[in-house]
Amino acid sequence: MIAAAGFAKRKVAVFGLGTSGLATVRALEAGGATVMSWDDSETKRAEAAAGGFNITDMKDWPWRELAALVLSPGVPLTHPQPHAVVSMAQAAGVEIIGDIELFQRAVTASGTGAKIVAITGTNGKSTTTALIGHMIRRCGGHVQVGGNIGKAVLELEAPTAATVYAIEVSSYQIDLAPSLAPDIAILLNITPDHIDRHGTLEHYAAVKARLFTRQGEGDTAIVGVDDALSKDICTGTGARRTAKVVPISVGKTLGRGVYAIDGMLYDNAGSQAVKAGDLRDMRTLAGAHNWQNAAAAYAAGRALGYTREKIFAAFESFPGLAHRMEIVAERDGVRFVNDSKATNADAASKALGAYRNVYWIAGGKAKEGGIESLEALFPHISRAYLIGDAAADFARTLEGKVDYRQCGTLPKAVEAATKDAAAGEAEMRVVLLSPACASFDQFRNFEERGDIFRREVQRVLAETGGAAA
Structure with missing residues (x-):
């Protein structure tokens, strides 16, 4: 841990008790500061209190005595309008900074x-x-x-x-x-x-x-x-x-x-x-x-x-980043790529542009604009496998341009795409999860979606002839 410098024996307020906020409190206390903290979320306040953190309603902070307000980056500073805690700090002339500033x-x-x-x-x-x-x-x-x-x-x-x-x-x-x-x-x-x-x-x-x-x-x-x-x-x-x-x-x-x-x-x-x-x-x-x-x-x-x-x-030797064009397996000329982080069409375009002979798994909770912007990359797609809420809308966009299957769920899409890719004749074929959608219709987040893709790939490959490289 890095102890915050310059706040020994001074009072500092921390607003926002996510991962970085809790780390900020610990760093300030390690540097000798007296810290009071608050969060709009009752759940986060309760979790922090259970962890021994000093939870004090921001309305009760001694604003004129505070050396700084350390604000979570997720809290609006200027737009669409300053959070109430920002306005209170500005009215009291209290410096507003974040954890990166403490780090520097x-x-x-x-x-x-x-x-x-x-x-x-x-x-x-x-x-x-x-x-x-x-x-x-x-x-x-x-x-x-x-x-x-x-x-x-x-x-x-x-x-x-x-x-x-x-x-x-x-x-x-x-x-x-x-x-x-x-x-x-x-x-x-x-x-x-x-x-x-x-x-x-x-x-x-x-x-x-x-x-x-x-x-x-x-x-x-x-x-x-x-x-x-x-x-x-x-x-x-x-x-x-x-x-x-x-x-x-x-x-x-x-x-x-x-x-x-x-x-x-x-x-x-x-x-x-x-x-x-x-x-x-x-x-x-x-x-x-x-x-x-x-x-x-x-x-x-x-x-x-x-x-x-x-x-x-x-x-x-770079292994790549999980859920960002992450190669999770290869076998017999078929590469399996987890690009679950691609939650909109622009993000999905990066993976579709990088590969040819793509067996594309797409869909989820649609973003504005759908996948119309990807039309120039449709020739890269051998077949699409549609899942989630966006499947019907995506099918209408692909109709007559890209062969597709309605799969509904990710496990079914992995099975179908693996079977079709294995039968393909190109030297390199790619089973690509790059959904161009948010994950919240079927998953907690894009990480869970990517983890399930990785697990299903290994399961299908094991059932069809052993583990992949």
């Missing part, structure tokens, strides 16, 4: 020189964070991975001179971290998202851009330039002439930066462009979106001083 202050106060690699972006940040953590570990570094992925950031090990933190940060977390100053900051991309919490796309982008504002000489800013907003941020960051800026791209050659063309990664961040390595045969980094993730991770690896050879050796 603690690392700075430690004086260890521990490095922070912070990764954000609308899409790909979890995979990129995991890939960077894996790369650092395989290259012999001491890495701690957390933030918006895995462990809450304050639950990570305390900093040492050798520590490199690879942390995923959301726009909500950046909004609550005014001192965040990563040694290496990565922005992958910006597409419309979380507008309800930021008001406009432009404000959302402005919050993302804050990741770079406190960087200085010797720091590195790695910025995707394949969308207009990120490109503008890259230009603005470079104009400040502080951190070294490394643009990244997929599909276009850069005069300076790191880019991927047809799966080949090129490094033009130095005096001349060199071929860094081939991503095309890396099973867990398939598709253009993963090539962008790899470009960012490669640039981070080079900024940390790793050789191209060591970086690509690490990429080759």
Whole structure:
């Protein structure tokens, strides 16, 4: 655990008692603060109280005595309107921060020189964070991975001179971290998202851009330039002439930066462009979106001083991230891919774009727009297997364009898709769960849906001739 710095013998309030909120309370108490906490959820309050936490109604907090309010990133700060606790803090002149801010202050106060690699972006940040953590570990570094992925950031090990933190940060977390100053900051991309919490796309982008504002000489800013907003941020960051800026791209050659063309990664961040390595045969980094993730991770690896050879050796052994184009089995030319995290059509397009000869399992609780936007990728689909509430609507979209079966449930879809894929003639066939839907019609969450897919694949393969690789 990382003890919060700067609040010894001071009163601090924590609002929001999820995983990160409870970790925040423990970190503040370890740093000597007197902490009072609250949550809108009666269940969470009861669970925290049973765990020995000090639960005090926010209406009874001594607002004029508080050194800070530490706010859960899930609580509205500005839009659609500030939460009541935010308004109360502002009225009392109390600083409002988040756990990432406490983390940054603690690392700075430690004086260890521990490095922070912070990764954000609308899409790909979890995979990129995991890939960077894996790369650092395989290259012999001491890495701690957390933030918006895995462990809450304050639950990570305390900093040492050798520590490199690879942390995923959301726009909500950046909004609550005014001192965040990563040694290496990565922005992958910006597409419309979380507008309800930021008001406009432009404000959302402005919050993302804050990741770079406190960087200085010797720091590195790695910025995707394949969308207009990120490109503008890259230009603005470079104009400040502080951190070294490394643009990244997929599909276009850069005069300076790191880019991927047809799966080949090129490094033009130095005096001349060199071929860094081939991503095309890396099973867990398939598709253009993963090539962008790899470009960012490669640039981070080079900024940390790793050789191209060591970086690509690490990429080759990357196991992937659960439920994100996760390869769960292969047998006799059939690959089984768990992409349960694809809860909308845009997310599903990444996997469908990465593979051909796809036996596609789709459906669930539909999102607005359905799957009409995927029509250009329909030629990649050998057959679709429809499940859940969206099955009838998806069938209407696919009618006359893609062969499909109404399966209803995930186990039935796995059985049918496995049988059909086994009979296929293509050299590589892919049974793909990429639902393009939320999971809540049949499952608690996308993780449970992916776990059941993984289990059913192993069951069907065992029943039809033994376990798969």
